[in-house]
Amino acid sequence: MNPTLVVLLYSSLSAGTAVLGVGPFLFNRTLPVERIGWANALAAGMMLGAAYVLLVAGLSPSHSVVPIAAGTVLGIGFVWWTHAAAGTEELSLNRLDDPGPTYGYQVLLANSLHSASEGIAIGTAMALSLPFGIFVALAIAAHNVPEATVLCAILTGRRVSVANAAGLAVASNVGQILLAIVTFAIVDAAPAVLPWALGFAVGALIQLVMVELLPESYRQAGHRTIALVAIVAMGFVVLLSTFAP
Amino acid sequence: MTATPLGVFLAALVTALATGLGALPFIFLRRISPVAVASANAIAGGLMLGASFGIVAESTQYGAWQTLAGALLGVLFIVGTQRLIGDREVSFGAVRGADARQMVLIVLVMTVHSFAEGVAVGVSFGGGAALALMITLAISVHNIPEGLAISAVLRPRGVGILACAGWSIFSSLPQPLMAVPAFLFVETFRKALPYGLGFAAGAMVFMVLEELLPEAYDRAPRPLVALQVSLTLVGMVLFQQFL
Numbered sequence: 001m002n003p004t005l006v007v008l009l010y011s012s013l014s015a016g017t018a019v020l021g022v023g024p025f026l027f028n029r030t031l032p033v034e035r036i037g038w039a040n041a042l043a044a045g046m047m048l049g050a051a052y053v054l055l056v057a058g059l060s061p062s063h064s065v066v067p068i069a070a071g072t073v074l075g076i077g078f079v080w081w082t083h084a085a086a087g088t089e090e091l092s093l094n095r096l097d098d099p100g101p102t103y104g105y106q107v108l109l110a111n112s113l114h115s116a117s118e119g120i121a122i123g124t125a126m127a128l129s130l131p132f133g134i135f136v137a138l139a140i141a142a143h144n145v146p147e148a149t150v151l152c153a154i155l156t157g158r159r160v161s162v163a164n165a166a167g168l169a170v171a172s173n174v175g176q177i178l179l180a181i182v183t184f185a186i187v188d189a190a191p192a193v194l195p196w197a198l199g200f201a202v203g204a205l206i207q208l209v210m211v212e213l214l215p216e217s218y219r220q221a222g223h224r225t226i227a228l229v230a231i232v233a234m235g236f237v238v239l240l241s242t243f244a245p
Numbered sequence: 246m247t248a249t250p251l252g253v254f255l256a257a258l259v260t261a262l263a264t265g266l267g268a269l270p271f272i273f274l275r276r277i278s279p280v281a282v283a284s285a286n287a288i289a290g291g292l293m294l295g296a297s298f299g300i301v302a303e304s305t306q307y308g309a310w311q312t313l314a315g316a317l318l319g320v321l322f323i324v325g326t327q328r329l330i331g332d333r334e335v336s337f338g339a340v341r342g343a344d345a346r347q348m349v350l351i352v353l354v355m356t357v358h359s360f361a362e363g364v365a366v367g368v369s370f371g372g373g374a375a376l377a378l379m380i381t382l383a384i385s386v387h388n389i390p391e392g393l394a395i396s397a398v399l400r401p402r403g404v405g406i407l408a409c410a411g412w413s414i415f416s417s418l419p420q421p422l423m424a425v426p427a428f429l430f431v432e433t434f435r436k437a438l439p440y441g442l443g444f445a446a447g448a449m450v451f452m453v454l455e456e457l458l459p460e461a462y463d464r465a466p467r468p469l470v471a472l473q474v475s476l477t478l479v480g481m482v483l484f485q486q487f488l
Contacts, residue, residue: 052298052301055298055479055482056298056302059482059486065483065486065487068483069479069480069483072479072483073476076472076475076476076479080468080471080472083468084468089466089467089468090466090467090468199479202479203475203479206474206475206478206479207471207472207475210458210470210471210474210475211467211468211471211472214454214458214462215462215467215470215471218458218459218462223455223456223459224324224455226454226455226459227451227454227455228320228451230454231316231320231447231450231451231454234450235313235316235447238301238305239309239310239313242305242309243309
């Protein structure tokens with residue numbers, strides 16, 4: 001298959017799995033706040049695992065460290081800046097009681113920007129090698145499920161229908177398809193960009209975990225529960241990566 | 246020059262002493278605001294996560310399942326220790342309560358993790374004596390941020406600078422102790438290595454996730470904490486690449 005098609009296929013799959021996040025709402029109208037914390041911690045652990053896998057893969061063929069380091073600073077800075085610019089740095093990603101329209105838009109915006117960084121991660125991993133890229137895309141796909149559950153909890157709480165919530169969850173993730181393909185194409189054309197893109201993706205993923213996913217989850221469920229869920233999710237991704245090509 | 250057990254011990258002792266240097270940046274830290282404690286927690290958390298990334302990357306090369314088993318034990322170890330000290334009134338110097346529990350935990354976690362690192366040092370000495378000086382130097386430099394992590398937790402809670410350096414060095418003392426038997430019985434210890442390294446990583450990551458990060462988020466603005474964790478995490482991983 002054409003490599004670009006592989007990228008398209010798997011990044012679409014990764015965006016599409018967000019639809020599964022609606023699962024819990026087919027049976028219940030609402031989800032206990034504690035479960036939402038679990039979902040956030042699951043997403044956080046998997047994303048931290050993906051960042052680890054990318055970073056280790058990038059370092060092992062001895063790409064020079066300096067552009068990777070510079071890339072991570074850019075990635076961390078990008079996430080920090082987009083939150084600061086959008087006024088969403090303290091945005092709680094699971095407030096179920098806010099009826100204001102601003103909050104709804106902010107949540108969708110934050111989710112869309114979040115998925116952009118995931119797209120860069122997938123595109124870079126694909127450029128390293130297609131099988132490795134497929135592994136990272138699948139890890140992000142799995143991560144997108146609990147993430148979409150959190151989003152659906154907010155949306156259905158705002159009287160959005162379950163079907164529309166599922167649609168919006170996928171829609172907020174389509175950015176990653178575009179960015180995966182663009183990143184892949186650029187790195188393919190100019191391999192010197194690879195360590196920069198890799199660093200950017202790693203930095204952005206870690207910063208997303210630290211600023212969006214973890215902080216709120218601690219308030220939704222106990223510290224120990226969150227730490228356990230996150231470390232198990234992370235360990236799972238890391239373990240699977242050792243069997244990945 | 247071939248490495249002797251005494252040489253390995255002395256080299257590992259030097260690396261342990263280097264850990265004390267991690268206290269240096271805290272000489273001038275006096276004012277103890279909640280934000281300072283949060284920052285220190287975030288930096289310690291980032292350093293420990295970064296160190297764990299490096300440890301896992303090395304350990305999985307020896308065996309992924311063994312690493313996982315070790316990590317599970319590491320998590321259980323922290324949970325068990327917390328249960329043990331959660332029941333009684335802990336004090337660390339003049340400090341009591343939740344702060345003291347965290348101080349005890351970080352010294353304990355870093356000390357226990359040094360056992361695994363000592364084994365790694367001993368095994369790598371067994372690999373080739375020509376590299377001995379390089380390894381000693383590399384591990385010494387690698388230990389400084391670990392002293393930094395410990396001091397970052399102890400210092401803002403009122404521990405003196407010399408005591409910070411002392412506890413940092415204490416946490417690394419298992420390195421010379423473990424390096425010698427690991428060097429003498431390389432083959433046996435090589436098999437145990439992924440378990441030990443996995444244990445160290447599991448304990449450190451779990452402690453960061455359960456103790457250091459939530460408290461940091463409680464005491465300081467979220468973007469500040471996130472920025473500090475992320476930067477120190479990648480900084481630590483990339484820094485290790487130069488060693």
